Amino acid sequence: MLVTSPQALTPVADYFKMLSEVSRLQVLCSLKTGPKNVTEIIAITGMGQANVSKHLKLLTQAGIVSRQPKGATVFYQIVDPVIFDLCELVCERLNVRLQEQTQQLEQLESLRR
DSSP states (O other), rough: OOOOOHHHHHHHHHHHHTTSSSSHHHHHTTTTTTTTTHHHHHHOOOHHHHHHHHHHHHHHHSSEEEEEEETEEEEEEEEEEEHHHHHHHHHHHHHHHHHHHHHHHHHHHHOOO
């Protein structure tokens, strides 16, 4: 990421804003295995209908999720599955940091003994 102008970085920040809400991440994770309708997403996430619908609307507006009507039902799906690679990368980094912190705490604890 060599570009540092605010105009170029604003869409990047907006993309990460979409991923900065736990409920939206839950909705995204529910779609990892394929398209789902709102009822299925509610069953997977345990969230309320209004909350799921709100987050699906935001994710759709951001271009992260697409909606496809089929009869009276609308199915939602991930537009670009690379989003899961990004989330996996973040989870791996957090895991490494947690392991490092655990080692540091163990070292401090051993000094106390």
